[in-house]
Amino acid sequence: MAKEITPRSEDYSQWYLDIVQKARLADNSPVRGCMVIKPHGYAIWERMRDALDAMFKATGHVNAYFPLFIPKSFLSKEAAHVEGFAKECAVVTHYRLKNDPNGGGVIVDPEAKLEEELIVRPTSETIIWNTYRDWIQSYRDLPILINQWANVVRWEMRTRPFLRTTEFLWQEGHTAHATAEEAVAETEQMLEVYARFAEEFMAMPVIKGIKTANERFAGAVETYCIEALMQDGKALQAGTSHFLGxxxxxxxDVQFLNKENQQEYVWATSWGASTRLIGGLIMTHSDDDGLVIPPKLAEIQVVIVPIPKPSPELTEAADKIAAALRAKGVRVKIDNDDQNRPGFKFAEYEMIGIPVRLGLGMRDLAAGQVEVARRDTKEKTSVPVDTIADYVANLLDEIQQNLFDRAKAYRDEHITPADTWEELVDILENKGGFVSAHWDGTTETEVAIKEKTKATIRCIPLDAKEEDGKCILTGSPSKRRVLFAKAY
RNA sequence: CGGGGCGUAGCGCAGCCCGGUAGCGCACCUGCUUUGGGAGCAGGGGGUCCCAGGUUCGAAUCCUGGUGCCCCGACCA
Structure with missing residues (x-):
């Protein structure tokens, strides 16, 4: 038992770290807060990226790439934006090293100081809007619908693999429009794209909503978000779409000439999703035996394990099954390793989250069957070889659906209405999850509730019904319920 | 930035209190036996004991200073 995973019931946080480590998703790096994303973790990101990228293209967006470095002066141009990011920026001050004259190693060459410091982008609004100024003259130049896949750096106090790292990978869409209506429609459209991606590909149910002023993106007029619920009852912001006005x-100073030959300022949106989604994926589906990957995001959907080890007969049978599966579009790996024993392999494939495992031994071959083991429920059944391809193709869809249904049932059970302060506190302390409660709409109240409970308003759900009520803290009138939760 | 913990083999750790020249498990290499849920036995390789200074005949161990990482909070995707 070389690879024990801490059970969730014992220490959820340690369980999470164990999964990241033992499912070979990422390693810590020599640099604080940065991680090495290992092949198995990166494969998940590649699938996420490809799916999202296709959705962006389908909604009319194109990709481009803007520089990693941003002149320091750009950051100070939008007041709220600086306020939000200044405290967490990495700054480049020099461009050269030299040998230390006092021996031992290299030092920063004091002669090589930059005239103007460069900021490693924490997000790219500033450099992109500086560029858009030159690209936009007339309403005919609009809209601009650009996305970029990039890395960004935010010098966070406290980091956790995938959920919050100093450097992370993401995509950021930056669009420019002639009217506010069009920009709002874009913001809402992209929120919809994120929600669909989360639910269809990640099998992670999300709540669409808007952020309160207090939680809004630095520089935005309105921030839309999708919020997911993790197994430990904490919420995770999984994607944001901002109307930047x-x-x-x-x-x-980005203006365009409208049809009436008048100068107008351009309307903007930005929207992003990051490698944080992998953290969300882990905490939505995985269990004490390891990672669980939804079939649509699994690089390898099915692994065939010859039992007890590869032999000419078993390999021939495995090749046929793999060919039949591939013909159905299933991603298959045949385990040709002849060193490890079956038990070890079973545990290993469960650890790294392969959705379906096929066990194939002489016993099965003689019976014309294959043993099918599904990762989500751990159930095993024997299936005739001649129908295996159809069976597995359907099973993958069923697993994808089951993971979603399971997560949604959990999420729905953990949206609890509260009408008194005592209820709110009790639910947050004991049950966890979202608490649906009235709020008077002021930042003061929101902050006061956060100080008392550590819970924040995750969002005002888009589908929140009009309902007269009284604020859970102050008793002031409220028109609708909002969702409170402790969050990552 | 506050609080706590830890730096000893690739990984996880013991040894430190009480100073005597480094050990255990996993992993790795070789061989044999095994193989339907994490194999067994035998042999083997691998170490600036985080760094610097001090005390001492002698430091992983004691003292001083530094440094790094992890975990828990406040801040954030």
Whole structure:
């Protein structure tokens, strides 16, 4: 038993770290808060990236790439934006090293100080809007619908693999529009794209909503978000889409001539999702035996394990099954390793989250069957070889659906209405999850509730019904319920 | 930035209190026997004991200073 995973019931946080480590998703790096994303973790990101990228393209977006470095002065142009990011920026001050004259190693060459410091992008609004100024003259130049896949750096106090790392991978969409209506429609459309991606590919149910002023993106007029619920009852913001109004256009002086030959400021949106999604994926589906990957995001959906080890007969049978599966579009690996024993392999494939495992031994071959083991429920059944391809193809869909249904049932059970302060506190302390409660709409109240309970308003759900009520803390009138939760 | 913990083989750790020249498990290499849920036996390789200074005949161990990482909070995707 070389690879024990801490049970969730014992220490959820340690369980999470164990999964990341033992499912070979990522390693810590020599640099604080940065991680090495290992092949098995990166494969999940590649699938996420490809799926999202296709959805962006299908909604009319194109990819481009803007620089990693941003002149320091750009950051100060949009007041709220600086306020939000200044405290967590990595700054490049020099461009050269030299040998230490006092011996031992290299030092920063004091002669090589930069005239203007460069900021490693924490997000790219500033450099992109500085560029858009030159690209936009007329309403005919609009809209601009650009996305970029990039890495960004935010010097966070406290980091956790995938959930919050100093450097992370993400995509950021930056669009420019002639009207506010069009920009809002874009913001909402992209929120919809994220929600669909989360639910269809990650099998992770999400709540669509808007952020309160207090939780809004630095520089945005309105921030839309999708919020997911993790197994430990904490919420995770899984994607955001911002309506930026004319804030960045004004800060970077981006105007266009409209049809009436008048100068107007351009309307903007930005939207992003990051490698944090992998953290969400882990905490939505995985269990004490290891990672669980939904079939649509699994690089390898099916592994065939010859039992007890590969032999000419077993390999021939495995090749046929693999060919039949591949013909159905299933991603298959045949385990040709002849060193480890079956028990070891079973545990290993469960650890790294392969959705379906086929066990194939002489016993099965003689009976014309294959043993099918599904990762999500751990159930095993024997299936005739001649129907295996159809069976597995259907099973993958069923697993994808089951994971979603399971997560949704859990999530739905953990949206609890509260009408008194005592209820709110009790639910947050003991049950966890989202608490649906009335709020008077002020930042003061929101902050006060956070100080008392550590819970924040995750969002005002888009589908929140009009309902007269009283604020859970102050008793002031409220028109609708909002969702409170402790969050990652 | 506060609080706590830890730096000893690739990984996880013991040894430190009480100083005597480094050990255990896993992993790795070789061989044999095994193989339907994490194999067994035998042999073997691998170490600036985080760094610097001090005390001492002698430091992984004691003292001083530094440094790194992890975990828990406040801040954030």
């Amino acid at each position: 004319q804030n960045f256009a004004k800060a970077f």
